[in-house]
Amino acid sequence: MSLGLILVFGVLLAPLYLVLAGWIFGEPKDTETLAIGLAFMTAIILGPIVFSFVPISFRVIIP
């Protein structure tokens, strides 16, 4: 396994794992609020990824 994979998935993403574990296993438990939080986070993660595809239009304008 490469240094990058260990670093990104083992170290950089560790805070995300911690947050998700805290949300899911921490008290108080509230499934609906948890789901809303996860939905917000997913939307926020997907938003910039989708937006980042906008620059591809430049390739159409100037190949």
Next chain:
Amino acid sequence: MSTFGADVERLTEPLRKTSKSFYVLFGIAAVFSAIALVAYLIQLRQGLAVTGLRGWGTQGGTPWGLYIGTFIWWVGIAHGGIAISAGVRLFGTEQFLPIARIAEILTIVALPAAATNILLDIGRPDVMYQMILNWPSTVQSSPLTWDMTAIFLYFSLSATYLAITLRRDVYYCRERGTLPEMLDPVYRLLLFRYHPSENEKTEQMVWWLALGVLLLVPLLSGGVVPWLFATMGMHPGWFGASHGPAMLAESLTNAIAVVIIVAGAFRYAYGWDDIIDDEVFRGLNTLLLVLALTTLWFVLQSLVTGSFPAAPAETTSLTNALVAGEFAVPFWLSVGGLLVAVGYLAAQSLQPSLFSVKASVAVGVIVSAAIFLKKVVFVVEGLLHPTREPLASMFADGSYWPTTVEVALTVGTLAGVILAFLAITKIVPIVELGHLDDLPDPDEGDLGGDGSTDDTAADTEGVSA
């Protein structure tokens, strides 16, 4: 007095009132943003040839300069915001509660500004698409990809943090009718299936988010950003394990300096002397003093080791360039700025009568400018002089000076951030209301608005539908 005793109407004043100075600042920022847009179109049409950036080695230039220096500067600023807010939640530093939301917003606007500078540096914007497409392979070994990943994660956690903490405040303000009606669709989206009973779980989720964000700070400004440079052994001055902690100290110094500036601006603009009171600034000044001293301590380390006769040749050459060579002016301006700041901060700490908010803001400006110079010099210095063999024999020394286009775009990112900040103050409450002593418990239904409990519940259900 802090926010605890403040009136809700005053705290939501920015949502309803627009002063003349707001329009003036908005106008100035819009003009500089427009200039930056023109500069970007010029760069798109003519390529990076309109910048001072050139290929390293054969073209005798540097591929990184003002844009990358500004990128690091913005990433640093992004830390102060959310870290201050997270500190309030994790360590109970409620002294900073009045500026917590302002600081969170600073993070949210600073990170896109940092990403914009990367976009400016890579030339064709569609290269960004290629970078994303190639992520599965580049993540194996590219510090730049690690950097992108960490910044993206930081932004995602910070934005989620802000969105979740806003739900209660937006609900409260919406019930009181203090939000602009034209943005109601945005508020309905934010309040998706909101119910006041979720607040207990929300607080728990925000606590974990705060912990996650704080853990990311040293991994970002003290990790992946310095690793962009510290892993490159062929560039003098870049390689080494000490850049991580040194850049983390610089970034946090810059972050606190900018938080002081922004907090001062809001206090002045809305007459919030009693809300963002002197104690907030005294606390921030103490933090800034410690961090600026730490930054200077790292500068001392590099100067002493680099000036010692037994230092490696390229390190000696680089240190000479900083101390008395081509980088002497920006380097000593940077060090001088930090020393002036430390002098004032130490003096006002020992002699409280010397404290003033205006002086604190001025010191914030000086510190941030000093760190900016230091970042740009650090980026350029490692690329100009190929002192290691075999590159030293192959390539001549390079040169770099930013062009008008680069300066316009760099100023433009700052103007864009100001525009975004001003716009956000018109959309959401910029001081957290959830901690007000006189904030009624939403579970009890009396929010001071016109609607009854049943109306409120029905309306929220309507939001969720």
